[in-house]
Every structure is written in C-alpha cells, then in structure tokens.
Amino acid sequence: MKVLDASFVQGFIRMGYDGFLQNYHERNGGNLSYRIKQEEVESVRENFTPDKPWQPIGTEVPQLAGEYFMVTGSGKYFRNLPLDPEANTAIIEVDEKGENYRIVWGLCNGGRPTSELPSHLMNHEVKKRVSNGRHRVIYHAHPTNVIALTFVLPLTDEVFTRELWEMATECPVVFPDGVGVVPWMVPGGREIAVATSRLMEQYDVAIWAHHGMFCSGEDFDLTFGLMHTVEKAAEILVKVLSIRPDKLQTITPQNFRDLAKDFKVTLPEKFLYEK
Numbered sequence: 001m002k003v004l005d006a007s008f009v010q011g012f013i014r015m016g017y018d019g020f021l022q023n024y025h026e027r028n029g030g031n032l033s034y035r036i037k038q039e040e041v042e043s044v045r046e047n048f049t050p051d052k053p054w055q056p057i058g059t060e061v062p063q064l065a066g067e068y069f070m071v072t073g074s075g076k077y078f079r080n081l082p083l084d085p086e087a088n089t090a091i092i093e094v095d096e097k098g099e100n101y102r103i104v105w106g107l108c109n110g111g112r113p114t115s116e117l118p119s120h121l122m123n124h125e126v127k128k129r130v131s132n133g134r135h136r137v138i139y140h141a142h143p144t145n146v147i148a149l150t151f152v153l154p155l156t157d158e159v160f161t162r163e164l165w166e167m168a169t170e171c172p173v174v175f176p177d178g179v180g181v182v183p184w185m186v187p188g189g190r191e192i193a194v195a196t197s198r199l200m201e202q203y204d205v206a207i208w209a210h211h212g213m214f215c216s217g218e219d220f221d222l223t224f225g226l227m228h229t230v231e232k233a234a235e236i237l238v239k240v241l242s243i244r245p246d247k248l249q250t251i252t253p254q255n256f257r258d259l260a261k262d263f264k265v266t267l268p269e270k271f272l273y274e275k
C-alpha cells in the first residue's frame, strides 16, 4: 500500500490541518507524532528506504527500541500538511538502543523531524508504559488562550486544573486526572523533555508556560478533542476574567464530587481545595 493511502497517515494529516484551522499552528508552530502499530508498519513497509544515516535523538528511550513513528518535520507548516505530506512529515525508526533514529520515508525535500523530538519520544515512552500501550498520539500546539493564562495564573497544576475544570461541566470528565504545568524552559532539548514526561506519568495534558501545550491520547480523535476541550475552557476563562476579575458563581467542590459520582470518574481531592 502507498503510504498516503494508509488510514493512519490520512488521520495524521487531517488532525494536523484541523489544528491549523483552529489557529493552533502559526507558521511552523506545534508538532505531532504517532506511534505506528506493527500491522500498519507492515502495510507500508514496501515504501521504506532505510538507507539514511542514524542520527542521535538527544535522549534515551529504550522502551521504544525498534518502534516506528510518523512525525512532522522541523520548520514545516501545518498549513501545508495536506498539500504535500511527503515533504512535511516523516516516518522514522528508533534503533535497538533507543538512542538514535533514522528517516525511512518522507521529508523528501530534506529536513529533519521536529525539534521537539526528545519531548515527543520521552512522552511516548512514559505513556506507552502507563497506558499499557494504548496511547499512541502526542500533540504539541500553541493555542492562544492557554498561553495567555500562563501570564496571569500561578503556574501550578492545582490552580490550572481547577480553573479550567470550572469553565465547563464536561472538563473534569474529559481530563479527570487534571493538567500539569511546566515553568518557562528552553524548548527543543532534553531538559524540557524530562520535565514534561514526568508530568505525563500522571496527566494527559502538560502546559508549557508562555509557549503552548502537549496532549497525549489513544488516537487522533481523542487527542485532538483533548487539546480542543482544554483550549476552549481556557477561552471561556479568558473571557470571564476579562468581563470581571471575580466570578459571581461557579461549579463548587461539592458539585465536582457529585459529578464524579454520577459520571464514574475519580477526581483527585488536591484539585478540590477551598478558595
């Protein structure tokens, strides 16, 4: 099968372009990766040219040895994804030590995988373990309202989770584990990858202060939906704070506990503090 005919490739392109349409991806902002299923690898393997050199990942991901990923290219625009997927994305293979990768398909006009590859792969490694292999998508975007909030809210998991949960009744059902926050750090390297992947041990969402957000999920729909839900809650909060600094009424800790019971989710008490 041709790579572009594979449904995982079509799902990848559609999700990326949907992100562009939501204004999550100015210029080359954001990046996307998908841990390809073994049977999907076999269905497109005939197109692979594994003759490119191995390159260092910049960190170690031994639990991903031998895995294949579809990734966006560094400096590539999400806006162009559907026009030329082969120039803007790549399929990469991770070596047997989990220290190097090589491009086996794509980036046909040159280039390299996203500069956030260390964060993507370290997040994949954690999520593969804690989700028993179910999570396959890691998505980084630059959504406006989440970024705006990192200038005005304390940069703690507790405050961000609680304030976002209060903005829409569905929020604690969509991300019951909450969201983690990484203080401002230099992007693109191992240090921010380590900090983010630590948060991914307990959350599916990590917010990068003054930069953007990472989401993890089982498939393209769930991961895009998670990004979309968090950013929409952030948009409501920005509007609320813009109208008046204090809320007249809101969803209370007891309301959340009642919701948790009926919707059969566990909401950690650390987020249901008294204000």
Ligand code: 13P
Pocket: 028, 029, 030, 031, 072, 073, 074, 075, 076, 113, 114, 115, 116, 140, 187, 188
């Ligand atoms: P890349 O173009 O290298 O993927 O970088 C974009 C980005 O958002 C960096 O955080």
Ligand code: ZN
Pocket: 029, 030, 140, 141, 142, 187, 211, 212
């Ligand atoms: Zn970014």
